[in-house]
Structure formats: structure tokens, C-alpha cells
Amino acid sequence: MKHEVIFSGIGGQGVILAGKLLCTAAAKEGYTVTLAPAYGQEKRGGRTSCQVVISDEIGSPVISEADLILVFDEKSLEDYENKVKKDGYLLINSSMINIEPKRTDIKVVKIPLNDVANEVGNARTANMVALGAVLKYFDLISLEDMKQIMAKEMKSSIVEINQKALQAGYDYVG
Amino acid sequence: MGEKLFMQGNEALAESAIRAGCKFYCGYPITPSSEIAEYYAKRMPEENGVFIQAETEVAAFNMIAGATATGNRAMTATSGPGFSLGVEAMSFMAAAGLPAVIVDVMRPGPADGDILAAQGDYFQVVKGGGHGDYNTIVLAPFSVQEMADLTPQAFELAEKYRNPVVIVSDGMLAKMMESVELPEKIEQKKNFDWTLTGAKGRKHNVITTCATGPEQWEQFNLELQKKFNTIAANEQRWEAYQIEDADFIIVAFGSVARIALSTIKKARENGLKVGMIRPITLWPFPKKAFAELKDKDFLVVELNAGQMVEDVKLAVPDKERVFFYGRLGGVTPTPDELFNKIRELYAKNNQ
Amino acid sequence: MKVIYERPKILTDAYFKYCGGCGHGLVNKIIAEILEEEKLQEKTVIVWPIGCSVYADKYFNVDSICALHGRAPAVATGIKRNLPNDNLVIVYQGDGDLVSEGMSEIIHSAIRGEKFTVIFINNAIYGMTGGQMAPTTLLGQKTTTSPYGRKEEESGAPVNMAELIANIKGCYYSERVAVNSPRNILATKRAIKKAFNYQLEGKGLCFIEVLSQCPTGWGMKPLKTLEHVEKEMLKVYPLGVFKSPEVKNQ
Numbered sequence: 001m002k003h004e005v006i007f008s009g010i011g012g013q014g015v016i017l018a019g020k021l022l023c024t025a026a027a028k029e030g031y032t033v034t035l036a037p038a039y040g041q042e043k044r045g046g047r048t049s050c051q052v053v054i055s056d057e058i059g060s061p062v063i064s065e066a067d068l069i070l071v072f073d074e075k076s077l078e079d080y081e082n083k084v085k086k087d088g089y090l091l092i093n094s095s096m097i098n099i100e101p102k103r104t105d106i107k108v109v110k111i112p113l114n115d116v117a118n119e120v121g122n123a124r125t126a127n128m129v130a131l132g133a134v135l136k137y138f139d140l141i142s143l144e145d146m147k148q149i150m151a152k153e154m155k156s157s158i159v160e161i162n163q164k165a166l167q168a169g170y171d172y173v174g
Numbered sequence: 175m176g177e178k179l180f181m182q183g184n185e186a187l188a189e190s191a192i193r194a195g196c197k198f199y200c201g202y203p204i205t206p207s208s209e210i211a212e213y214y215a216k217r218m219p220e221e222n223g224v225f226i227q228a229e230t231e232v233a234a235f236n237m238i239a240g241a242t243a244t245g246n247r248a249m250t251a252t253s254g255p256g257f258s259l260g261v262e263a264m265s266f267m268a269a270a271g272l273p274a275v276i277v278d279v280m281r282p283g284p285a286d287g288d289i290l291a292a293q294g295d296y297f298q299v300v301k302g303g304g305h306g307d308y309n310t311i312v313l314a315p316f317s318v319q320e321m322a323d324l325t326p327q328a329f330e331l332a333e334k335y336r337n338p339v340v341i342v343s344d345g346m347l348a349k350m351m352e353s354v355e356l357p358e359k360i361e362q363k364k365n366f367d368w369t370l371t372g373a374k375g376r377k378h379n380v381i382t383t384c385a386t387g388p389e390q391w392e393q394f395n396l397e398l399q400k401k402f403n404t405i406a407a408n409e410q411r412w413e414a415y416q417i418e419d420a421d422f423i424i425v426a427f428g429s430v431a432r433i434a435l436s437t438i439k440k441a442r443e444n445g446l447k448v449g450m451i452r453p454i455t456l457w458p459f460p461k462k463a464f465a466e467l468k469d470k471d472f473l474v475v476e477l478n479a480g481q482m483v484e485d486v487k488l489a490v491p492d493k494e495r496v497f498f499y500g501r502l503g504g505v506t507p508t509p510d511e512l513f514n515k516i517r518e519l520y521a522k523n524n525q
Numbered sequence: 526m527k528v529i530y531e532r533p534k535i536l537t538d539a540y541f542k543y544c545g546g547c548g549h550g551l552v553n554k555i556i557a558e559i560l561e562e563e564k565l566q567e568k569t570v571i572v573w574p575i576g577c578s579v580y581a582d583k584y585f586n587v588d589s590i591c592a593l594h595g596r597a598p599a600v601a602t603g604i605k606r607n608l609p610n611d612n613l614v615i616v617y618q619g620d621g622d623l624v625s626e627g628m629s630e631i632i633h634s635a636i637r638g639e640k641f642t643v644i645f646i647n648n649a650i651y652g653m654t655g656g657q658m659a660p661t662t663l664l665g666q667k668t669t670t671s672p673y674g675r676k677e678e679e680s681g682a683p684v685n686m687a688e689l690i691a692n693i694k695g696c697y698y699s700e701r702v703a704v705n706s707p708r709n710i711l712a713t714k715r716a717i718k719k720a721f722n723y724q725l726e727g728k729g730l731c732f733i734e735v736l737s738q739c740p741t742g743w744g745m746k747p748l749k750t751l752e753h754v755e756k757e758m759l760k761v762y763p764l765g766v767f768k769s770p771e772v773k774n775q
Contacts (some may be wrong), residue, residue, distance in 0.1 A: 020351065027180040027353050035351040038290060046542075058317060060436035061350055061429065064510035202626065203657040203670065212657070215670040227658055227670050227680065229625045230595065255593070286575060286593065 001056050003138065004063045007130070008049035008061030009072025009093075014127030018070075019132060020049035022141060023051055024142040025149050026054045036061040047075070054140065054155055070130050072113065074099055089137055091130070109133070109173060116168050132169025143170055176445070184209035184251075184348045184355065187216075187277065194326035195362035196247040197223030200237045202230060202256060205289040206345040207279040210251040231256035235263035238274040242267070243364035243381055245369035247362050251277035253345075254295045255286060258303070264338060265304030269383040269398065271368070273332030273339070275325075276310075280344040281439070282477075283376050284506040290504030291346035291429050293469050296481035299340050300457045307395060309402045311339045311409060313454040314427040324454075326357050333475045335405055336368070342350055342456065343476070346429045346506060412460035413452045416442070417493065420449030422516055423467070425486050426475045427453050434475060436509035441516055448516060456482070464489040472496045473519060475512060477504075533557035535566050539583045546747025548648060548737025549578050551704045555714045556615070556644070557585065559721060569613045570604055572597045576619035577652040595627025598634035601641045610727055614641040620659035621651045631690065638695025638729035642720045645686055645734045647762065650742040660684050663761055668742070683761050687734040691767035697729035699768040703736040705754040706768060709764070728770070736762055 005022070009015040016037045023035045037050040051063045069084050070091040071077045077097055084090045084106045092101070096116035110134050117126040128150075135141055147163045154162060190208045191199075199214035201207070213225065218225040228234035234250045241248035252260065257278045267274055278299055282292035297303075299312050311331055315321040332339040358433070360411060366381055385391035415438060417423055422441075424434045431452040440449035453460050468491050474483040480498050487493035499515050501507050537768040539637055545549045569587045569764045573579065575594040584588035592600040595617045605614040621642035623631050631643065634700050650668055651657040658668040658675060661683050665674040691699035698720060713735055720731035736758050745753060766772070 023351060024180050027178070032354060033180065033351075037345055037349050038346075058432070058435065059439070060433040060509045061207035061346065062433050062508050064436075100310045203621070203651055204652045204656050208654050208657060208669070212655075212669040213673075217674045219673065225670070225679075229628060229660070232623075286591070 002059070002087045003054040003068075003136065003140070004051075004052075004066045005052040006049060006063060006066045006080060006083065007028045007072075008071045008076035009127075010044045011048045013048070013072050014071060015048045018127040018131045018134075019052050021146065021149060022134065023054070024153065025054055025146050028145070028149070029140065032056060032058055033138070034061045036041070040124065047125055049080075051074070068134065070134060072096060072118070072126070072130070074106065080128065088101070091133055093126070093128070094127075111169065111172055113169070116172055119162065120165045120168050122161050124163070125162050128162045128165035129169035129172070132166040133173075135148070135166075136170055136173045143167065179355045180350060181318060181354050182209060182353055183318045183321050184279070185213050186318045187325050187343070188213035190322040190325035190357050191249050191275070192221060192223075193227065193246065193357050193359040194329050195288070195360055196249050196329060197221055198238070198241045198248040199224070199250070200226040200228045200234045200241075200248075201250045201252060202228050202234055204231075204253045204256050205254040206281060206348045207251040207253050207256075207277065209348070209506040210277060210279075221409060222514045230290065231259040232263070235260035235267075235276070235398040238276070239250045239263055239267050239270070239272050242274045243270075243370045244270040245364050245366045245436070247273075247275070249275040249277065251279065251283045252468075253279050254283050254292075254298070257295060257298060261298070261303035262305075264310060265302070265306050265308055266383055267338040268304075268308035268310055269306070269394075270381050271336035272381070272389070273329070275328045275332055275339050275341065276383055277341045277343070279348045280342060282502065288504040289345055291477055291504075291506050293344060293428060293430070293477040294478070294479075294481070294502075295342065296456065296524045297476060299342055300459070300482075300485075301371065305419055308338055309405070310337060311335070311458070313339065313341050313485060314456050315341065315343060315347070316431045316452065318347075318350060318354045320454075322354050322356050326360075331409065335401060337401065337405070342428065344429055345504065360463040363393055382488075386387065409455060410460040410462050411457045412463045413454060414463065415450040416447075417449035417451060417467070417470075419472060420447050422446070422448045422471050422473060422519065423508055424450040424452070424512070424516075425472055425482070425498060426450065426476070427456060427482065430475050430477060433507060433509055433513060437516070440509060444513075444517075446516060446520060449493050453482070459485045465491070467491065468523060470495070471518060471519065471523065475499045476506070477501055477506065533561045535561045535586050536584055537586055537665045541584060542580060543577060544739075544741045546738055546740040546750055547577070547652075548704045548735065548739070549581075549646060551710060552644065552646060552713070552735055552737070553578070553581060553584060555710070555717060556617075559714065560587065563718070563721070565613050565721070568611060569615060570608070571615045571617060571771060572601045572604065574618040574622035575653075577621050578617060578619065578646070579653065581617070594631055595625070597622060597624050598627065598630040598639065598641075599739070600636060602637070602639050605639060605641045611725065613721060613724055615721075616641055616643045617646070617748065618643065619646050619652070620648065620661045624684060631686075632693065635690050635693040635696045635730050635732070638697070640724055640727060642717075642724050642731045643733065644717065645732065646737045647686070647734055647735040648738055648739040648742065649758065651684070652739055652742050656742045661686070663757060685762060687762075688733060689766050690730070690732045696732060696768050697727050697770065698731040698766075699725055699734075700732075700766045701734040701736065701762060701764050703754055703759070703764060705738060705751040706738070712764075732768075734762070736764075766771050
């Protein structure tokens with residue numbers, strides 16, 4: 001069994017945190033998990049992405065083709081559209097991306113991450129909205145388990161709003 | 175069986191060093207190694223240890239020389255540019271017999287370059303970089319678990335041979351997070367007769383690398399060479415994957431070896447008999463692994479313009495059968511990319 | 526309609542990558558304004574550091590070199606001493622570059638009285654590498670390598686560079702300024718302009734220390750950082766002139 005996921009966006013959007021939470025949950029379930037982040041040198045505004053591999057055995061942290069890719073911004077879409085496996089999922093942040101993907105052999109899901117986050121009450125929870133949506137396409141981790149992990153890993157003052165955002169993302173792709 | 179944690183490579187390395195009894199850390203922040211400094215800054219007050227943010231790498235490398243001269247375990251971490259600043263001290267510590275541990279988290283060069291994965295420090299770290307005839311043991315972990323396993327061993331080897339030991343990782347391994355079982359916590363056993371602690375009740379000890387004449391200095395060097403030859407004979411380490419029936423053997427270390435694991439799987443699924451030799455010690459280079467491998471082709475894959483490939487050519491029976499594939503600038507090849515390269519070489523060979 | 530102000534044309538189209546509220550953006554712009562007003566674009570060479578301003582060479586239509594960490598004053602020495610005297614060589618550095626890695630280089634440039642202008646951006650932290658302690662970090666200030674707050678017994682006290690450099694004979698002019706208010710920004714521009722003029726007159730090392738805000742590193746909102754400079758940094762780093770040809774007996 002192997003699941004390969006890529007998250008990509010702009011530095012400061014919480015792209016890597018979303019990946020870390022996914023991995024923490026999967027590691028708790030006993031899977032062999034690897035998260036490999038990548039960033040630019042700038043403190044803010046550079047590119048960030050992470051590659052997540054959830055598997056039964058040790059292998060490459062670098063992904064050739066992913067089962068699911070989530071892109072926050074247009075440059076990420078340009079960079080990663082071709083890395084989705086045939087029949088894999090491409091989750092697009094329609095709040096920031098107006099261009100259409102060119103491939104016809106993948107499943108495209110559009111979610112207005114920033115708009116949903118604003119509705120939930122905090123624009124910075126867009127990454128949790130994304131995580132909620134991602135969980136829908138994985139049988140591995142339940143929403144409840146993820147909420148518990150968030151309660152452990154996040155500052156108590158922001159746990160609730162982030163859990164709300166997670167739920168909103170999950171419900172959006174309903 | 176200890177508890178499994180989900181930890182970042184840098185932090186797992188730092189925690190393992192602390193558990194190995196290394197309570198003195200100094201260093202200068204440089205991406206992608208800074209988490210090691212930050213981890214030590216947080217933990218040292220709890221452990222009654224010392225964390226110093228050195229003003230430069232030159233200072234840091236000389237601080238660990240001083241620290242190990244007292245017999246205590248000491249470590250610094252840096253990246254390529256910082257290691258370059260420290261090589262004078264590497265020469266010094268090897269000659270002076272100081273068992274410090276140095277971590278080089280490699281990043282793409284040359285010069286300031288970028289901060290992702292690279293292996294362009296192989297020459298610098300393995301061939302010395304500093305002046306004179308000396309060597310340092312170089313360990314190359316390829317997973318967060320191996321970082322945790324090899325770090326305590328680095329301190330032991332350094333003390334066993336009275337020589338600095340380098341642990342090389344890279345910008346990907348350092349930032350990667352994986353499940354890891356950390357080593358047991360131990361107290362360092364100090365039983366040295368050469369350290370500088372104040373000559374109470376014993377003859378005084380002197381640590382110097384200043385020669386008093388060519389005859390003396392040649393003798394000093396011959397003793398050093400004996401040390402390095404002993405290490406080379408006894409400490410070569412590597413891991414072999416499915417090489418017995420392999421036509422093609424990938425040779426890779428660190429993160430590239432991880433990528434290659436997936437390549438081997440795909441190759442075998444496609445009927446290509448591919449294996450891998452993964453050096454764990456870059457110095458001493460595991461020549462023993464290659465010496466008897468006749469009738470095999472080798473693909474050396476590195477994140478540089480071709481550095482370890484020279485040592486592979488020296489180690490195999492037929493250097494004409496060694497091929498090279500490299501990526502530069504912090505770009506890492508995908509498993510598929512390596513698979514396609516192997517397929518290409520297979521096709522060429524079968525023409 | 527009359528244009529009374531526009532973005533200096535000496536700047537390229539690249540947008541500044543500095544965080545919102547960062548002092549670098551203000552100082553970069555001040556330098557650009559001066560170079561344009563004084564028509565110095567074609568005579569200037571800027572030596573940039575390793576730090577948050579590492580990509581500043583992309584923002585200026587001016588000959589630039591990005592030096593190794595800490596070595597800018599040494600590189601500038603090589604440049605200044607090999608160009609005609611009417612060239613303007615500017616050295617731009619942050620805390621890590623000037624005070625830590627490059628302490629030897631700046632001290633010796635001052636000792637030799639090198640004739641270039643040093644603009645030192647002091648934000649009491651290492652920004653680019655993720656918020657580590659600097660030698661200029663305030664006592665009690667929490668950073669990633671002083672997680673419990675900087676303690677004097679462990680890491681010493683913050684160092685005052687403008688005063689330190691002023692005490693070296695080869696330093697011709699040393700002033701500390703800030704950019705946390707319009708008044709201070711204007712004073713910073715006057716100080717840097719003065720320093721440039723001294724260089725063009727062939728005088729010794731001119732050192733301008735600029736206290737700067739770092740919202741990301743300090744974990745504060747931009748408005749709060751302006752207050753922090755005023756209330757906390759000025760206590761340790763007073764504004765003022767520490768070496769000047771206009772004052773005797775210095």
C-alpha cells in the first residue's frame with residue numbers, strides 16, 4: 001500500500017503544516033510515513049511544497065507521480081498538474097486559481113479554500129479547509145482522529161477555529 | 175522496543191547526540207542545519223549542558239577542538255559554506271587527535287547557492303578539504319532512523335580512533351519527517367589519558383601540531399597514516415540490496431539511495447535485474463563491497479557533477495563499466511527518472 | 526496634474542520580497558532616492574550581504590555584488606581600491622553579516638580607514654535563517670536560539686556597533702538612526718546622504734547604523750514593531766552621532 005500526496009502553495013499559507021498533520025495522523029495509525037518539505041530562501045512569499053508518502057515500507061521521499069495533489073496558487077498548478085497519476089486527484093484552490101487544468105485524464109476538484117476559510121471566520125485557516133477536503137479522498141484517517149491530533153499539536157487558542165475549517169473543507173467536497 | 179516518534183531529521187540527530195552524552199554544542203546558524211542549533215538551545219538548560227551560538231564557523235570548529243581536548247563530547251553542525259570555513263580546523267583536529275563530531279547538512283553550491291538537497295560536498299568532506307595528509311570518518315545516513323542510529327556511533331568512533339567524525343546529510347534528509355525510534359540515553363564514559371584537565375597527580379599532557387623538525391614531523395605523519403590505515407581496514411560500512419543476480423548496480427548514498435529504492439522496485443517489476451550498493455561510510459570508502467563484482471555495470475547517481483563516481487571507478491574491477499547520472503542545483507531526480515535512465519543504459523548495452 | 530513623487534526609476538520592476546513592515550524596504554528606497562537625486566547611478570557599486578536583503582541586487586539598476594556572509598567589507602575594500610575616486614561603494618549588511626560572521630572584516634576596514642560607506646541594518650535578530658539570536662539581540666528577547674530569553678551570563682549583552690566603530694581612528698563618521706517614524710526616516714536619509722558625500726570627498730570609513738523593524742522575527746504586528754523600536758531598542762541603542770569631523774576631540 002502506498003499513498004503519495006503533494007501540497008503546494010506560497011510560503012506563509014500553512015502548506016507544510018497541513019502535510020505535517022496528515023503525516024502525524026498516519027504515523028499514529030502505524031504506517032511508514034515520510035514528509036519532505038521544500039522551500040525558497042525568503043521568509044515570506046517564496047514557494048513552499050511538501051511531498052507526503054504514506055506506505056507499508058521505506059522508499060523514496062521524492063514522488064514521481066502523486067495520487068493526489070493540492071495546489072493553492074496558479075504557479076503551483078503550472079508546476080504540478082503533470083505530476084498527478086492518471087485517474088488521480090487534482091484539488092484546486094479556486095479562490096486564487098482562475099486558469100483551467102489542461103489534462104482530461106485526472107479528477108479535478110475545485111474548492112474556494114480562502115473563501116471557505118473567510119466564512120469560517122479566519123482567512124489563515126485555508127490550509128485546514130484544504131486538509132479537510134484531502135481527508136475525504138483517503139480512507140486512512142477519520143475526521144475525528146484528525147481533530148484530536150490538531151487539539152494536541154496546535155495552540156489551544158486556535159484549535160477550535162482550525163477544527164471548524166477542517167470540517168468545512170470536508171463538508172464542501174461532500 | 176522504544177517509543178516511535180514522528181520527527182524531523184535535524185531534530186532526531188540533535189536528540190540522539192544529546193542522548194549519546196554530548197552536552198556541548200556550538201555553531202553558527204545556516205540553512206538547512208539551523209534546527210540542530212535551535213534544538214540544542216532549547217535542551218541544554220534542561221541537561222545542564224552548554225549551547226553557544228558561535229560568531230563564525232571558524233570559531234565554532236575551534237571551540238569543539240577545545241571542548242574535546244578536555245575529554246567531553248562536542249558537536250557542531252553547519253552546511254557546505256560553513257564546512258569550507260572549518261576545514262583548517264578539521265586538519266588540526268585530525269592531526270591533534272581530537273574526537274569531535276561535525277555535521278554537514280549539504281546544500282547546492284558552489285558558493286551560497288540554494289538550500290535544498292545536494293551532495294556537492296563529497297570532495298570537501300571525504301578528500302579532506304584542509305591541508306596535509308589526513309582523513310576523517312564520514313558517515314552518510316539515508317533516513318531519519320539512520321541519523322538517530324549513526325549519531326551515537328559517530329561519537330564512539332571518534333573516541334576509539336581519536337579522530338574527528340563527519341556526519342553528512344542534505345537539505346532534504348534534514349527537513350524530512352519520519353517515524354523514528356531514538357537511542358537510549360547514556361552517560362559518556364571518560365577514561366582518557368591524553369586530555370587537558372589540569373595535570374593533577376599525573377604527567378602533563380600537550381596537544382600540538384607544530385613540528386620541531388622534518389624527522390620528527392615525518393614520524394608524526396607516519397603514526398597518523400597508521401591510524402587512518404587501521405580505520406580504512408576495519409570501518410568500511412555499506413548496505414547491499416539485491417546485488418547477487420543484478421546486471422545493473424546503482425551506487426548512491428543519502429537521499430539518492432532512498433529514491434533509488436523505489437527505482438529498484440519498479441525496475442524489478444519490469445523484468446530488469448537492478449540492485450544497489452549504498453555506502454554508509456564515505457570515508458573509508460567501502461572498497462570491499464565492490465572488489466569482487468565482475469560482470470556487472472554500475473550507475474552512480476549523485477546530486478552533484480560527479481564526485482563519488484571517481485571512488486567507485488577506483489574500487490570496481492572494470493572502470494569502463496561505471497556510468498554516472500547527476501542532478502544539480504537542488505533538483506532531486508524522481509524514481510521514474512532513474513528508472514528511465516537505467517532502461518536507456520540497458521538498451522545501449524544490449525545493442 | 527503635477528507629479529510630486531514617484532517610485533525611483535533606479536529601481537527595477539521586481540517587487541520587493543521583504544515581509545510587510547520590514548525596515549529593509551524603507552532603507553532600500555531611501556538609498557534609491559538618494560542615488561537618483563544625486564545622479565550617482567552610474568558611479569555606484571553596491572556590495573550586498575547574505576541575509577534578508579540577499580536578493581536586493583535584483584531591485585536596483587546599479588552594479589552590484591553579493592558577497593559571502595560577513596565578507597562584504599573585505600570585498601568592498603578590493604572594489605574601492607581598484608576604482609577611480611569618484612565611484613561610490615556602498616556596503617549593506619545585517620546583524621549576522623556585520624556583527625557576527627564579519628566582525629573582523631568591519632573592524633579592520635575601520636582600522637585601515639577604508640573609504641566606503643557602510644549601512645548596517647540592526648533588527649536584533651537573524652531574519653533570513655529563521656529568527657535566531659544575533660549579538661545585537663536584547664536581553665530577555667526570545668529567539669529560536671534563545672528560547673528562554675537572552676541571558677547575559679550565557680550569551681553576553683547586546684553590542685553597540687556605531688559606538689564601537691566610532692572608537693576606531695580610521696572611522697570618519699558614525700551615526701545611529703531609525704526608520705520607525707516619518708521624522709526618523711527623514712533623518713536616516715540625511716545621514717546616508719551625508720555619508721555618501723563624505724565618501725565622494727575622499728574621507729574615511731562612514732558607518733550608518735539603522736535600527737529596523739522585523740515583524741516576522743519578533744513575532745509582532747508591524748505597528749507594534751514601531752513601538753518596540755521606540756520603547757525598547759532606543760534604550761539600548763540610542764540614536765545619535767558618535768563620530769563626526771564637526772565635533773572636536775573625538
